Amino acid sequence: MNYLDCAKEYLMNTYNHLPVVFTHGKGCKVYDTSDKEYLDFTSGIGVMSLGYGNENWIKAVENQLEKIPHTSNIFLNIPVLELAKKFTELSKMSKVFFCNSGAEANEGAIKLARKYSFDKYGKGRSTIITLNKSFHGRTITTLEATGQEKFHNYFYPFTEGFKYTDVDVKSLEDTIDSTCCAIMIEAVQGEGGVNPLSKEFVNKVFEIAEKNDILVICDEVQCGIGRTGKMYGFNNYDVHPDIISTAKALGGGLPMGAVLCNEKLKDTFKYGDHGSTFGGNPVCTAGAIEVLNTISKEGFLDKVSDKGQFIKEYFKNKSSKNVVEVRGIGLMIGVEIKGESSKVQKKVLEKGLLVLTAGPNVIRLLPPLVISEEELEKGLNILYEVIESM
Ligand SMILES: Cc1ncc(COP(=O)(O)O)c(C=O)c1O
Known part of the structure; x- marks a missing residue:
């Protein structure tokens, strides 16, 4: 055949x-x-x-493969610790959770935002606003988070609690309400047509978010890790989000994703709130360290x-x-x-x-x-x- x-x-x-x-x-x-x-x-x-x-990447991965390819997350391993320190420092964030893909990173980001809001305000403040033409993944929740109608079909019921705005200040203002806990954006929409957001719009997102204690999640799965000539897509704007989701280029070819959060959210997840069998796998993290070493070179x-x-x-x-x-x-x-x-x-x-x-x-x-x-x-x-x- x-x-x-x-x-x-x-x-x-x-x-x-x-x-x-x-x-x-x-x-x-x-x-x-x-x-x-x-x-x-x-x-x-x-x-x-x-x-x-890439020789350094292969060496790092092979070396780790020989030493130990996997440990459960109830134990620690050396590469995951090295990567956590390097990655949070480079990202100017406080803590990181490792997972395996972009959709899983966004699931983690959404859970983290909702937990922060629940802890502070109780039930009923869980809506995430996303942008029309966005793309956030293929799980039931991230399909619903994706602001493209064609993805909201067949797989009912979808996860509740998402609203969509055009990339337009008036539309954003009309969409925000008191149930809103986070706004999720891609600085450059990839799947939606390669659309960089305007500075005016991004500034407004952060301004409204700060005024209302609404979190900003930057989905950097496609535009992050050096793709736009900066560490993250949002670094092309004068802003810094509360949560970053990332994947794709992070592992340099091995499945790897991550959710990073700032100081405000660093203790939001408690023991048992989230997990992933392969998240932070030592072989993938060894590869990711080499990716970050390369892109952070002067x-x-x-x-x-x-x-x-x-x-x-x-x-x-x-x-x-x-x-x-x-x-x-x-x-x-x-x-x-x-x-x-x-x-x-x-x-x-x-x-x-x-x-x-x-x-x-x-x-x-x-x-x-x-x-x-x-x-x-x-x-x-x-x-x-x-x-x-x-
Ligand atoms: C911006 C964005 N978020 C999330 C995803 C989903 O990532 P994955 O396919 O690794 O689940 C993608 C994939 O194209 C993406 O471009």
Whole structure:
């Protein structure tokens, strides 16, 4: 049986697989079963920030794998302690809870916000406001948290207690009420079309939140860990949230998520309030330490910003007839086109380039943060040629 038939036969139909099976990768390139080379502008949806085969990351993970791959969270392990200290310091937060994915991080963030409000105000103040076009995950609760109607189907009953606002100050003011305990935002909406929030809107979120003792949760699952040229997406704005949820790039290719909180919330979770068997797994945390070591090196994130600028300049100089807008921050870029993004995705794949989509008309670029300008230019030439030929 060939690989694609095997997928059709045995995997549930949740993904529309592109017709390629990858076997290995090196740097910013991946190779399929016939050894064809592809330049990767996806990083496995924002995960492989250090690229493939990073020697320090592999050494750290292999070393930990040999020592001890797992301990229950009723015991401590060395990497989880090292990571907790490094990560909270880099994030300017007080404490962290480790988990395995973005959805799980958001579940933890939502629980934490609701517990804080319950402890202080009692029942009836548990509503979380999220933004239209947001994406927060695939569990029953995070689907409901996602501000896109198409996700609120089939799986009833969803978790109660979510309201949605447009990215608009008036809409936000109209949505807030006395039942509200938190507002959850992505500084740059990824799945929703690569939409950076405006400074005016973000400032208003924090201003209203502070006035009403409402918590701000920044979902940094996609835009965090250096993706935008800063540690977090919100660092591009002059704000600091109460809670950060993060995942994807944190583990450098291994499943890893985290919820970070500030001083106000550091004792909100008590013994038994939350947990996760694999959360803080020593192998994944050893990998995450190496990711943080790399992105916190002097000048690393400035280069990410420069490379983002390089992409924007490229399209500006070409002034393509089929490109509507190029937006985003750092190496989180959305290219809105006149045609169908999925068609472009398939066409560039044939020519050896991997890109993502974010809706019907947006090509999403999330290349490894370590990509070179030469590689960027090579991939952009392929992309431009296909967009122009449509
Ligand atoms: C902003 C955001 N939050 C949450 C998630 C869910 O993450 P995961 O797929 O790791 O559960 C995603 C995934 O794309 C995301 O982009």
